[in-house]
Amino acid sequence: MIRRWTDRGEPPTALGIRDRRSQLTIALVAFLLGVLVVVQLRNQTGGSALQNKSSQDLTNLVGSLNTENDRLRSEIAGLQVQLDELRADHAIGASSVEQIQAELARISAWAGLDPVAGKGVTITVSGAIDSTAVDDLLNELRNAGAEAIAIEDIRIVARTAVSGAPGSLDVDGFLLRDPFHIRAIGKPETLVGSLTRAGGIIAQLAATNADVTIDVQPTDDRMTLPASRQDLVPDHGHPRV
Template sequence: MDVRDAPEPPRPRAGAWRRLARALAPRPTRGQLIAGVLCAILGFGLVAQVRETHADDLSSLSQDELVRLLDEVTKRTDSLEQQAVALRSQRADLVTGADSERAALEAAAKRATVQGILAGRLPAQGPGVRLVLTEPGPHLSATLLVDVLEELRNAGAEAIQIDRSRITASSYILDTADGVEIDGVALRAPYVWLVIGDPNTLVPALEMPGGALASVRGDGGGTNLETMKHVVVDAVREPPSDHYATPAPSPPADSSGD
C-alpha cells in the first residue's frame, strides 16, 4: 500500500503514510464517526457560507461597510439628481428656444402670406364683391377704370383682379383702340372685377352718389355689382426683383421711439 502511495519511501515517511492510510481506512469506530459528522458539518457550513457570499454581497458586510456604502450611494444619488436638474433646465431652455423659434417662423410665414397677397404673388380668397363693367356704348376710358380701382382701394379692398390680371401697387391701365391695357395685357369689355374686402364697405363706396359707378354709368357703361361670400382671386403676378433697393438695417430699438 505504501509502495503504491509513495514510490521510494524511506522509513519515517512510510510510517507517516501508513498512519494516514490507517486513519483513512473505513472502520466504524467512534472516532471515525465523530470525525465524519464533524466533517459533514464543516462541509455543509462551508458550502452554505460560499453560497451566501455569492448570493448576497450586502448581507456579509459589516455595519461600517454598509454605512460607507450607503453614504456613497447617497452621494451618487445627489450628484445624479443635480445632473438631472441641470439637464432638465437645459431641456426647458431648448424647448423654450424651439418654441420662440417656431413662433418667429410662424410670424414670418404669416407676414410672407400677407405680403404675398399684397404683392399679388399669392392667390387669395375671402368675402368680397364681383363687379362687371360692360360698355354697350362708347369705350370706357382707362381713367374711369382707375377711378373705380381707387375707390376700391379706398374702401379697403385687399386683393383685386380684373379678368385675368392681378392688380397690384405697380399696376397701370392704359387706353387702347378697342379697350384698355392692364400691365401689358390688352382687355376688352366686359371687365370682370373680383375684389376681396368687406362688402359692407365696398358696395356703399362704389354706389356712392357721384362716385365711381355713377361716373361709369354717366359715360354710358353698364354696371353689375354683386356681393359674394366667397371670392377667389387666383390670378397671380411675380413681382420684379429689386435691382437697386436693398433692405436698410433696422434702426436701434431705443432710437425708434424718438
C-alpha cells in the same frame, strides 16, 4: 476453441462493460462534488468581504454610498431642468416659426404673389371707357378698403398699367374686350356703397361718358383672384435690415 470464464461464470466482455460504467459513474459524482465545493467557497468568500470589515469601515462605506446617491440625484435634477428648458424653447421656436410663416403667407397673398380668395364685388364695364376712368375706378376701390383687385385674369399690383384708347384698352399686355369685369375682394356693402353713392365715381363717370355703363354687384360666394404674372422682385431697391 476454448473460452475463458470468470469466477462468476460471465464472459470477459460483460465484466469490462460493467467496470467502465462504474468508473464513469464515480467520475461524474466527483465532478458534481467539485462544482458544489467551488460554489460554496465563492459564496463564503463574497459574504466574508463585508463580514471582515469593522463598524467604522461599514459606516464610511454607507456614508460614501449616500454621498454618491445625492450627487446622482442632483445631476438628474439638473438634467431635468435643462430638458424642460429645451422643450420650452422648442415650443416657443415652433410657435414663432408658425406665426412668421402665417404672416408671410398673408403678405404674399395681398401683395399679389399668391392667389387670394374672399367675398367682394364684381364690376361690369360696357362701352368705350378710357384708361383714366379705369384708373379712377381702381383708386376708388382701394380707398374703399379693397384688399385685392383683378381686371379679368390680371391681378392689379403696384406696377400694373392701364393704357390704350377707349375701346381697345390694354392691361399689362392683355387686351380688354367689351364688356370687361373688375373684381375686388373686401367688405361687399362697403365697396358697393362707396362706388354707388350720390356724387361718387360711377355718377361722375356717367356724367362724362354717356355711352359707358358700369354695373356693380356684391358677391355672396367666395371668389378667387389669381396671382400676378409680373416679376415683383425690385430691380434696384433692396430691403433694409
